[in-house]
Amino acid sequence: MKLKIKDIDISSGGPLIAVMNRGDAALLDLHVMDRIKIKRGKKIETVVLDIAESDEIIPKGKIGVFEEVIRSIKLKNNDEVKIIPARKPLSLDFIKKKLDGYELSKKEINQIVWDIVHNKLSAVELTYFVAACYMHVMSSRETILLTKAMVEHGDTLNIARYPIIDKHCIGGIPGNRTTLIVVPIIAAAGYTMPKTSSRSITSPAGTADTMEVLANVTFPLKKMKEIIMKTNACIVWGGSLNLAPADDKIIAVERPLEIDAESQLLASIMAKKHSVSSTHILIDIPGGKDAKVKSKNAALKLKTEFEKIGKKLKKHIRVIITDGNQPIGNGIGPALEARDVLWLLKRDPRKPIDLEKKCLMMCARIFEMIGIKDGYKKSLEILDSGKAYSKMIEIIKAQGGKEIAAEDIKIGKYSYDIISKKSGISKNIDNQVISRISRIAGAPHDKGAGLYLYKHVGDKIKKGDKLFTIYSESKHEFAFAVEFAKTNNGFVVS
Amino acid sequence: MKLKIKDIDISSGGPLIAVMNRGDAALLDLHVMDRIKIKRGKKIETVVLDIAESDEIIPKGKIGVFEEVIRSIKLKNNDEVKIIPARKPLSLDFIKKKLDGYELSKKEINQIVWDIVHNKLSAVELTYFVAACYMHVMSSRETILLTKAMVEHGDTLNIARYPIIDKHCIGGIPGNRTTLIVVPIIAAAGYTMPKTSSRSITSPAGTADTMEVLANVTFPLKKMKEIIMKTNACIVWGGSLNLAPADDKIIAVERPLEIDAESQLLASIMAKKHSVSSTHILIDIPGGKDAKVKSKNAALKLKTEFEKIGKKLKKHIRVIITDGNQPIGNGIGPALEARDVLWLLKRDPRKPIDLEKKCLMMCARIFEMIGIKDGYKKSLEILDSGKAYSKMIEIIKAQGGKEIAAEDIKIGKYSYDIISKKSGISKNIDNQVISRISRIAGAPHDKGAGLYLYKHVGDKIKKGDKLFTIYSESKHEFAFAVEFAKTNNGFVVS
Numbered sequence: 001m002k003l004k005i006k007d008i009d010i011s012s013g014g015p016l017i018a019v020m021n022r023g024d025a026a027l028l029d030l031h032v033m034d035r036i037k038i039k040r041g042k043k044i045e046t047v048v049l050d051i052a053e054s055d056e057i058i059p060k061g062k063i064g065v066f067e068e069v070i071r072s073i074k075l076k077n078n079d080e081v082k083i084i085p086a087r088k089p090l091s092l093d094f095i096k097k098k099l100d101g102y103e104l105s106k107k108e109i110n111q112i113v114w115d116i117v118h119n120k121l122s123a124v125e126l127t128y129f130v131a132a133c134y135m136h137v138m139s140s141r142e143t144i145l146l147t148k149a150m151v152e153h154g155d156t157l158n159i160a161r162y163p164i165i166d167k168h169c170i171g172g173i174p175g176n177r178t179t180l181i182v183v184p185i186i187a188a189a190g191y192t193m194p195k196t197s198s199r200s201i202t203s204p205a206g207t208a209d210t211m212e213v214l215a216n217v218t219f220p221l222k223k224m225k226e227i228i229m230k231t232n233a234c235i236v237w238g239g240s241l242n243l244a245p246a247d248d249k250i251i252a253v254e255r256p257l258e259i260d261a262e263s264q265l266l267a268s269i270m271a272k273k274h275s276v277s278s279t280h281i282l283i284d285i286p287g288g289k290d291a292k293v294k295s296k297n298a299a300l301k302l303k304t305e306f307e308k309i310g311k312k313l314k315k316h317i318r319v320i321i322t323d324g325n326q327p328i329g330n331g332i333g334p335a336l337e338a339r340d341v342l343w344l345l346k347r348d349p350r351k352p353i354d355l356e357k358k359c360l361m362m363c364a365r366i367f368e369m370i371g372i373k374d375g376y377k378k379s380l381e382i383l384d385s386g387k388a389y390s391k392m393i394e395i396i397k398a399q400g401g402k403e404i405a406a407e408d409i410k411i412g413k414y415s416y417d418i419i420s421k422k423s424g425i426s427k428n429i430d431n432q433v434i435s436r437i438s439r440i441a442g443a444p445h446d447k448g449a450g451l452y453l454y455k456h457v458g459d460k461i462k463k464g465d466k467l468f469t470i471y472s473e474s475k476h477e478f479a480f481a482v483e484f485a486k487t488n489n490g491f492v493v494s
Numbered sequence: 495m496k497l498k499i500k501d502i503d504i505s506s507g508g509p510l511i512a513v514m515n516r517g518d519a520a521l522l523d524l525h526v527m528d529r530i531k532i533k534r535g536k537k538i539e540t541v542v543l544d545i546a547e548s549d550e551i552i553p554k555g556k557i558g559v560f561e562e563v564i565r566s567i568k569l570k571n572n573d574e575v576k577i578i579p580a581r582k583p584l585s586l587d588f589i590k591k592k593l594d595g596y597e598l599s600k601k602e603i604n605q606i607v608w609d610i611v612h613n614k615l616s617a618v619e620l621t622y623f624v625a626a627c628y629m630h631v632m633s634s635r636e637t638i639l640l641t642k643a644m645v646e647h648g649d650t651l652n653i654a655r656y657p658i659i660d661k662h663c664i665g666g667i668p669g670n671r672t673t674l675i676v677v678p679i680i681a682a683a684g685y686t687m688p689k690t691s692s693r694s695i696t697s698p699a700g701t702a703d704t705m706e707v708l709a710n711v712t713f714p715l716k717k718m719k720e721i722i723m724k725t726n727a728c729i730v731w732g733g734s735l736n737l738a739p740a741d742d743k744i745i746a747v748e749r750p751l752e753i754d755a756e757s758q759l760l761a762s763i764m765a766k767k768h769s770v771s772s773t774h775i776l777i778d779i780p781g782g783k784d785a786k787v788k789s790k791n792a793a794l795k796l797k798t799e800f801e802k803i804g805k806k807l808k809k810h811i812r813v814i815i816t817d818g819n820q821p822i823g824n825g826i827g828p829a830l831e832a833r834d835v836l837w838l839l840k841r842d843p844r845k846p847i848d849l850e851k852k853c854l855m856m857c858a859r860i861f862e863m864i865g866i867k868d869g870y871k872k873s874l875e876i877l878d879s880g881k882a883y884s885k886m887i888e889i890i891k892a893q894g895g896k897e898i899a900a901e902d903i904k905i906g907k908y909s910y911d912i913i914s915k916k917s918g919i920s921k922n923i924d925n926q927v928i929s930r931i932s933r934i935a936g937a938p939h940d941k942g943a944g945l946y947l948y949k950h951v952g953d954k955i956k957k958g959d960k961l962f963t964i965y966s967e968s969k970h971e972f973a974f975a976v977e978f979a980k981t982n983n984g985f986v987v988s
Contacts, residue, residue: 010502010513010558011547013526019504022939027971029933031696032507033750053505057561064504067551096751099628124621124747131625134593202525256527256619257590439523445516477521 001028003063005079011067014249015126016047016119019064020083025051028085033122035089038063039082043073046086048122068119091115092125098132106145113149116246127253130261138263140305144312146263150244150271155221157194157243157276159228163316163370165193166278167362168269170285170302171203172292174434175329175352175453178284179207179235180341181359181388186366187233188382188391194228194276196238201255204438204450205334208237213338213409213447215401227398235395244271260292262302266309273315280316280369282362286324290431296321318369322358326429326457329355333443333450335409336471342406345389350406354456356383412441412448412471414478418485423463424493426455433490437470441481446473461493495522497557499573505561508743509620510541510613513558514577519545522579527616529583532557533576537567540580542616562613585609586619592626600639607643610740621747624755632757634799638806640757644738644765649715651688651737651770653722657810657864659687660772661856662763664779664796665697666786668928669823669846669947672778673701673729674835674886675853679876680860681727682885688722688770690732695749698932698944699828702731707832707903707941709895721892729889738765754786756796760803767809774810774863776856780818784925790815812863816852820923820951823849827937827944829903830965836900839883844900848950850877906935906942906965908972912979917957918987920949927984931964935975940967955987 003024018038020030030036034049047069052058063083065075075081094108104112112129115121121129138146165186167179179195186193197207197217208217217237219227224241227234239248247268254260273281283306286292287299303319310317329352331340344351344359360379367375382388393403434451442449451468455461467489472478497518512532514524524530528543541563546552557577559569569575588602598606606623609615615623632640659680663672673689680687691701691711702711711731713721718735721728733742741762748754767775777800780786781793797813804811823846825834838845838853854873861869876882887897928945936943947962949955964979966972 008502008504010504010551013544013547026933026936026939027974029930031749032746050507053507053561057504067547092751096753099625099751099753101629122750124617125750127618127621128625128751128753131593131622132629135595135626135629252526253618255525256616257586257593257622259590259593259622436523439520442520445520480521 001083006062006064008064019050035086037084095129109145117153134261143263146267147270155242163279167282174327184388184392188387193233200444204443209334209444210337211235215396215399243275283319288324291324334447336450412473414472428492430490441472442477495577500556500558502558513544529580531578603639611647628755637757640761641764649736661776668821678882678886682881687727694938698937703828703938704831705729709890709893737769777813782818785818828941830944906967908966922986924984935966936971
């Protein structure tokens with residue numbers, strides 16, 4: 001059957017989807033979510049079928065295609081294409097199998113991951129897979145197979161060095177920019193650390209957003225390798241690389257119900273680490289009522305799982321459970337966090353003490369893993385000697401940035417101080433409220449937006465003391481953030 | 495925030511969805527699948543949020559809306575609307591709870607069904623609910639609550655009569671138009687039978703499609719009631735009524751994985767019956783390798799569940815397990831089936847014997863349920879006396895049709911005989927192949943399309959005998975169907 005393209009000018013957010021007229025679909029006995037091949041010249045792509053409810057939207061003789069299809073076979077309006085009915089992806093049978101509680105084989109997991117990576121599954125179909133893995137928790141064997149399949153169906157970084165060090169934090173804590181301190185310390189000590197980081201999804205800044213204040217973070221894999229060979233390390237955005245791409249698509253359908261299928265969380269993290277050939281990995285699980293992991297028990301269970309999977313993947317894993325009850329560092333938002341980092345590395349008295357302590361402890365654990373004693377002391381020496389700072393500048397330059405003084409980092413021009421209306425002790429700081437104010441102020445899309453904390457939990461506070469300053473780059477967003485903070489500033493003082 | 499409407503001219507297929515620009519969404523700290531209220535004048539609607547990947551699709555200041563939203567608040571391009579962030583539906587917490595294996599309360603099931611009916615859930619969210627109920631099978635208590643909630647959030651037919659008789663077939667068998675025979679027999683005997691039927695989804699004809707050859711099937715509830723009060727019965731399309739509307743939305747996300755969550759199947763059928771106040775219900779489960787229910791054991795298990803739920807809903811339920819290994823009746827496709835029905839009711843020698851036998855047995859079971867003996871004989875008398883035929887004409891006329899001779903029903907003008915190339919016994923007829931040929935020929939959208947079977951399983955066949963004739967209304971579709979049937983006619987002769 002030949003049809004003419006109608007560009008419906010919207011993105012599906014992943015899956016390759018085309019929409020046919022009811023009559024045309026009937027002719028080929030096709031139904032919603034069947035698969036068809038669209039052929040134009042030598043280009044061919046299998047897509048998920050939707051059927052229009054009215055002839056007005058897709059008239060007979062037309063086929064509507066979402067942006068992903070337009071891009072995949074380079075189509076334009078009114079191009080004539082050939083439509084051929086196709087089989088449904090094999091992985092649907094395997095997803096059904098998992099839904100029925102059976103363990104999946106290597107071949108089956110591979111097929112599912114392949115279909116995910118190549119956008120062959122609809123959102124509904126992918127959701128069934130995620131739900132199945134959530135309810136019938138994957139065995140360690142399956143988790144390892146999933147990890148390996150995610151790595152296999154993506155690019156990998158191969159560097160002939162040993163050890164290759166990595167770290168990962170389970171997230172959810174504002175500030176907490178440990179990567180930008182730990183990586184230069186470890187690299188300055190002569191070890192390799194090919195760090196890929198994420199951008200923010202729901203937080204005021206991801207590590208990649210903060211690093212971007214100082215240098216570029218988007219590189220092809222080849223360039224990333226060059227940076228590492230030159231400086232021992234890198235701090236780049238993982239999202240621009242094609243490392244374990246299935247993972248991001250799975251995370252997207254987990255979000256609406258805030259599902260963390262444990263097996264998927266493990267596979268997701270381990271796949272990203274495995275794909276850059278890491279041999280020694282430090283995992284940070286911050287625990288706290290607003291953190292991702294809420295109880296000590298849940299944290300310990302996750303720790304055991306990480307150690308088990310790590311062992312089977314022949315990786316050295318060290319898991320630390322840390323305090324996730326309040327923000328770490330003073331600046332929240334990309335530029336404010338980057339300023340903290342430079343102050344800390346430059347040994348400026350304005351450095352955030354809590355962040356420094358946590359980073360030194362993390363470096364100590366990393367050094368222990370590779371058999372080096374007195375890691376805490378050694379790391380402090382590297383900091384105090386200025387070697388960590390020099391290494392950071394080296395990395396920044398290799399990533400296309402230049403040396404900049406902390407004071408020269410541009411912070412939002414609109415500012416407003418939030419003042420305590422009570423005296424007492426700071427009993428609690430709500431991570432989610434702090435995140436929300438920073439985000440409304442413009443973080444992370446406006447790098448200079450966010451807030452700067454003057455107080456942490458346990459500090460004495462007098463009525464009239466500044467709790468934090470809100471910074472914003474736009475008057476409009478500024479007003480929103482100040483209004484929000486006035487009704488709820490996240491501090492409990494008593 | 496004020497934004498201007500961009501009509502994105504496509505239907506989501508159910509959920510109310512709007513698409514914002516990334517920057518605008520950031521300003522309100524909104525993420526994909528968050529909820530927003532769209533306000534225009536006094537009209538307001540809560541919708542699911544999507545975020546455009548590029549500014550080209552939805553520029554800043556614009557908000558894209560799918561057809562469902564356009565219809566719900568009567569919007570047009572460039573209308574200015576107010577956007578207010580809204581809470582996510584409560585039912586997401588309850589879906590998560592079910593996913594975690596907990597039993598749901600009445601209030602929780604009610605909320606979920608309300609949100610489904612009002613299009614408040616995205617397809618991904620609804621899928622989690624279906625997957626949860628599939629894996630953590632609902633208790634009888636939950637199934638009953640789901641059934642009642644489905645009825646409550648929809649219209650109901652109230653008729654002050656007793657008994658009210660109903661029937662349902664689990665489907666999957668081509669032909670098998672028992673409703674059009676059973677309803678007039680039962681109504682002619684003086685009993686009430688308010689029958690709602692479905693249109694075809696994947697079959698060559700649904701009961702509603704076949705009835706539509708003889709009369710209208712689309713009526714508002716009030717008119718349906720009038721027809722019943724006048725004739726004791728009706729045979730109308732359930733899809734145009736708002737009876738248990740949640741059900742259709744659930745079925746739509748079950749289809750891609752061909753999931754039949756047992757609890758949902760039960761709730762779905764019982765809700766449709768409950769909503770028309772049925773008191774005595776006959777359930778037909780055809781079993782067979784191509785049928786929906788494939789094994790005797792599965793059929794027996796389903797039977798027990800129906801009986802259990804029926805008892806709790808205070809309904810008389812009778813479940814029969816029938817042979818689903820081959821098509822029932824000779825005509826396949828709306829007009830060809832309607833012709834069979836008229837021949838049978840008019841006692842024409844061309845009547846399909848297998849269909850008559852099955853219908854008489856079903857009527858006998860129904861009569862038993864309401865305490866009437868010799869139901870088979872009684873039903874045959876009603877048929878032979880012409881009372882069933884007269885009643886059918888009465889119903890047809892009440893539904894806006896008129897009496898027509900079977901011969902005057904318009905059958906597709908293109909026809910082609912499929913001939914046996916072998917002599918022997920007809921060992922098997924593949925339901926799915928027969929369906930597919932009929933659909934490709936144009937059924938059900940072309941009423942006259944389909945095929946007419948000359949042979950059933952067990953019949954002697956000589957080389958050169960006609961197995962069936964394909965009928966089609968369009969030359970184009972005819973050619974496709976003949977080509978398909980030449981490679982596979984579904985008969986095993988040996």
